[in-house]
Amino acid sequence: xxxxxxFVKTLREAPKDELAKNGALLSRAGYIHKEMAGAYDYLPLGxxxxxxxxxxxxxxxxALGCEEVLMTSLQNPxxxxxxxxxxxxxxxxxxxxxxxSGGTLGLxxxxxxxxxxxxxxxxASYKDLPLYVYQFQTKFRNELRAKSGLMRGREFLMKDxxxxxxxxxxxxxxxxxxxxxYTRIFKRLGIGNDTYKTFASGGIFSKYSHEYxxxxxxxxxxxxxxxxxxxxxxxxxxxxxxLTDLGVKGVEFAETTAAEVGNIFKLKFKYSxxxxxxxxxxDNESKTVYMGCYGxxxxxxxxxxxxxFADEKGLVWPESIAPFKYYLVGxxxxxxxxxxxxxxxxxxxxxxxxxxxxxxxxxxxxELMGIPYRVVxxxxxxxxxxxxxxxxxxxxxxxxxxxxx
Amino acid sequence: xxxxxxFVKTLREAPKDELAKNGALLSRAGYIHKEMAGAYDYLPLGxxxxxxxxxxxxxxxxALGCEEVLMTSLQNPxxxxxxxxxxxxxxxxxxxxxxxSGGTLGLxxxxxxxxxxxxxxxxASYKDLPLYVYQFQTKFRNELRAKSGLMRGREFLMKDxxxxxxxxxxxxxxxxxxxxxYTRIFKRLGIGNDTYKTFASGGIFSKYSHEYxxxxxxxxxxxxxxxxxxxxxxxxxxxxxxLTDLGVKGVEFAETTAAEVGNIFKLKFKYSxxxxxxxxxxDNESKTVYMGCYGxxxxxxxxxxxxxFADEKGLVWPESIAPFKYYLVGxxxxxxxxxxxxxxxxxxxxxxxxxxxxxxxxxxxxELMGIPYRVVxxxxxxxxxxxxxxxxxxxxxxxxxxxxx
Numbered sequence: 001x002x003x004x005x006x007f008v009k010t011l012r013e014a015p016k017d018e019l020a021k022n023g024a025l026l027s028r029a030g031y032i033h034k035e036m037a038g039a040y041d042y043l044p045l046g047x048x049x050x051x052x053x054x055x056x057x058x059x060x061x062x063a064l065g066c067e068e069v070l071m072t073s074l075q076n077p078x079x080x081x082x083x084x085x086x087x088x089x090x091x092x093x094x095x096x097x098x099x100x101s102g103g104t105l106g107l108x109x110x111x112x113x114x115x116x117x118x119x120x121x122x123x124a125s126y127k128d129l130p131l132y133v134y135q136f137q138t139k140f141r142n143e144l145r146a147k148s149g150l151m152r153g154r155e156f157l158m159k160d161x162x163x164x165x166x167x168x169x170x171x172x173x174x175x176x177x178x179x180x181x182y183t184r185i186f187k188r189l190g191i192g193n194d195t196y197k198t199f200a201s202g203g204i205f206s207k208y209s210h211e212y213x214x215x216x217x218x219x220x221x222x223x224x225x226x227x228x229x230x231x232x233x234x235x236x237x238x239x240x241x242x243l244t245d246l247g248v249k250g251v252e253f254a255e256t257t258a259a260e261v262g263n264i265f266k267l268k269f270k271y272s273x274x275x276x277x278x279x280x281x282x283d284n285e286s287k288t289v290y291m292g293c294y295g296x297x298x299x300x301x302x303x304x305x306x307x308x309f310a311d312e313k314g315l316v317w318p319e320s321i322a323p324f325k326y327y328l329v330g331x332x333x334x335x336x337x338x339x340x341x342x343x344x345x346x347x348x349x350x351x352x353x354x355x356x357x358x359x360x361x362x363x364x365x366x367e368l369m370g371i372p373y374r375v376v377x378x379x380x381x382x383x384x385x386x387x388x389x390x391x392x393x394x395x396x397x398x399x400x401x402x403x404x405x
Numbered sequence: 406x407x408x409x410x411x412f413v414k415t416l417r418e419a420p421k422d423e424l425a426k427n428g429a430l431l432s433r434a435g436y437i438h439k440e441m442a443g444a445y446d447y448l449p450l451g452x453x454x455x456x457x458x459x460x461x462x463x464x465x466x467x468a469l470g471c472e473e474v475l476m477t478s479l480q481n482p483x484x485x486x487x488x489x490x491x492x493x494x495x496x497x498x499x500x501x502x503x504x505x506s507g508g509t510l511g512l513x514x515x516x517x518x519x520x521x522x523x524x525x526x527x528x529a530s531y532k533d534l535p536l537y538v539y540q541f542q543t544k545f546r547n548e549l550r551a552k553s554g555l556m557r558g559r560e561f562l563m564k565d566x567x568x569x570x571x572x573x574x575x576x577x578x579x580x581x582x583x584x585x586x587y588t589r590i591f592k593r594l595g596i597g598n599d600t601y602k603t604f605a606s607g608g609i610f611s612k613y614s615h616e617y618x619x620x621x622x623x624x625x626x627x628x629x630x631x632x633x634x635x636x637x638x639x640x641x642x643x644x645x646x647x648l649t650d651l652g653v654k655g656v657e658f659a660e661t662t663a664a665e666v667g668n669i670f671k672l673k674f675k676y677s678x679x680x681x682x683x684x685x686x687x688d689n690e691s692k693t694v695y696m697g698c699y700g701x702x703x704x705x706x707x708x709x710x711x712x713x714f715a716d717e718k719g720l721v722w723p724e725s726i727a728p729f730k731y732y733l734v735g736x737x738x739x740x741x742x743x744x745x746x747x748x749x750x751x752x753x754x755x756x757x758x759x760x761x762x763x764x765x766x767x768x769x770x771x772e773l774m775g776i777p778y779r780v781v782x783x784x785x786x787x788x789x790x791x792x793x794x795x796x797x798x799x800x801x802x803x804x805x806x807x808x809x810x
Contacts, residue, residue: 007536042475070447131412142505
């Protein structure tokens with residue numbers, strides 16, 4: 001992409017009401033535009049980051065045999081009333097709206113009820129199970145406060161996966177596969193080392209759920225971890241009963257703040273029972289389907305990564321999700337000519353700063369935008385037949401022969 | 406994709422309240438699932454069709470230098486109040502909702518106001534113009550009736566492009582380029598021959614807008630066309646004044662029903678003036694930005710194409726947007742073995758019916774799903790070293806050597 005050809009510019013100022021570092025930097029660097037607290041537009045660079053995150057998740061889930069769907073935001077109350085969750089007392093973050101032809105609708109904050117309802121058309125026999133269905137879908141949550149940039153959205157993008165099983169063993173075995181997939185996903189996203197599977201509170205059918213928590217100073221959660229991070233607990237379950245339960249009573253735990261980037265849950269019959277999702281077993285008995293659900297916040301992960309790796313100069317993207325791998329600058333007539341040659345046919349990898357502005361301004365924008373490698377070609381580097389490549393993360397520069405790039 | 410591995414099945418019955426042929430067939434064939442009138446979930450095959458349509462549009466728009474963004478559905482009233490369009494009297498299809506922290510929000514039925522508002526951050530000088538920005542975005546419209554399947558949605562996917570110019574001449578010239586791109590898009594979508602650029606009513610700043618109307622018996626619009634389709638008018642502007650205006654008074658026009666698949670509009674100052682989107686000219690004067698907007702209904706196009714080409718056996722997709730090009734069936738041990746070989750590494754092109762069901766059931770599903778070419782391998786075809794390929798549209802079959810497929 002040529003910077004001269006895009007409408008996006010870096011901005012000196014973030015929106016006045018933007019309190020979160022990720023929101024301010026992503027706005028200034030031209031990735032997002034704030035519509036209101038918790039609701040952001042994605043600009044061309046922001047779309048690229050979102051799509052890169054989605055693609056990593058998609059590849060890992062498809063490898064497990066998961067299938068992609070896209071469900072509606074508008075929700076009929078009916079299935080939600082069967083589980084009691086249409087009530088504003090029960091679920092306090094609904095956006096609701098009135099249908100012109102009569103009746104109240106909700107905007108889906110999650111999709112357990114409609115997907116269970118839908119699956120009644122597709123699950124009849126044990127032969128139809130197991131099934132794994134996911135979507136990347138815009139969720140709406142009527143948060144009272146949304147001051148954390150992309151980390152807490154009123155309208156945000158989430159991956160939600162639902163699994164359907166004939167037995168608890170099959171659910172347990174798939175749940176483990178998703179745990180492994182999540183480990184790979186967070187590693188590929190560049191936050192593997194700082195993201196922990198964390199015990200959190202469960203529900204009617206399961207004592208615990210698991211959250212994926214990324215260590216972060218401004219994270220909204222507090223977690224406790226042992227020395228090798230093999231046992232990590234959310235504050236809500238950090239008590240004697242749970243420590244005893246997990247066999248870690250007396251072990252020393254350290255406290256830190258973290259941001260939740262995923263949540264996986266053995267639902268078992270929680271939704272399939274009230275909604276009547278049944279199958280006929282091999283013995284021709286009518287049985288209730290076992291379920292699991294597995295969330296991962298796509299736009300939240302983008303916010304967490306922006307927040308976590310940023311330095312005083314701006315954003316620092318992991319290569320795997322950066323909108324472009326290289327930020328290219330040509331200096332002087334020859335430098336520009338060679339830069340044009342390098343750019344040709346590599347438009348997907350290179351953000352080419354071909355604007356008619358001073359090199360200093362280009363360097364500052366390269367840093368603010370957080371592109372992993374800045375490539376500068378000038379008379380000085382050409383004297384060595386080279387380009388200077390600077391690593392955004394470490395700041396280290398080296399000359400690389402043009403023929404080797 | 407292997408049919409044995411997907412949760413989707415063809416269904417004997419469409420939803421009871423589904424009155425539209427496109428909605429009924431797409432439901433039965435496993436492309437969509439109805440949540441309520443005008444709101445549908447997309448199943449794996451449906452997502453593929455939608456993505457194919459999006460990709461054709463994206464390629465044609467990117468070739469014009471258009472840039473992709475993604476704006477929010479949640480809307481602050483403020484910019485809409487400046488144009489008078491937050492009023493339910495003015496725009497009668499709003500879904501509105503209350504923010505927990507106070508205030509009313511709307512769900513965007515279109516995006517002129519927020520994009521003009523956003524562009525105030527990015528347009529300052531004539532040097533920043535022209536700009537062309539589009540999105541594929543879910544629109545919400547509180548339709549009183551929505552009985553036309555994907556052809557009239559309460560929640561639906563639309564491509565909306567907005568252009569920003571320093572002069573009327575530049576707007577006019579880009580408008581023509583979009584007309585040409587739309588012609589290419591509809592041709593690639595397989596409805597080029599039956600989709601006409603149609604005069605429709607304009608607004609304050611332009612006498613006419615143009616709609617793209619696809620001839621269709623169940624279309625909601627009535628259009629009038631001359632013998633070579635060079636002048637086509639929506640009923641709303643089919644009157645003596647307009648015919649005189651266009652110099653076609655006395656020409657014979659025929660009437661037909663059609664479905665609107667796109668709408669392009671020279672907005673000029675309609676939104677940029679009340680919202681104050683200005684730029685400084687070369688002479689350093691503050692001037693108002695000229696605008697155009699260009700809509701294309703993505704999910705509606707899917708519905709129109711489903712509706713238009715379907716026959717008594719089911720859907721008939723144009724190759725360009727079909728979820729798969731081939732529907733593969735192996736019959737008998739050898740046929741299945743050869744089918745497996747053919748399928749290997751061509752998972753993106755082939756929908757492989759590897760289910761343990763009778764060939765007759767497979768053939769019926771192939772027809773219902775509307776995959777362009779059915780490929781059958783059996784002892785009979787293998788005796789000729791061939792597979793039988795049947796064209797879904799014409800029903801014609803021929804033997805093709807396996808080595809040539």
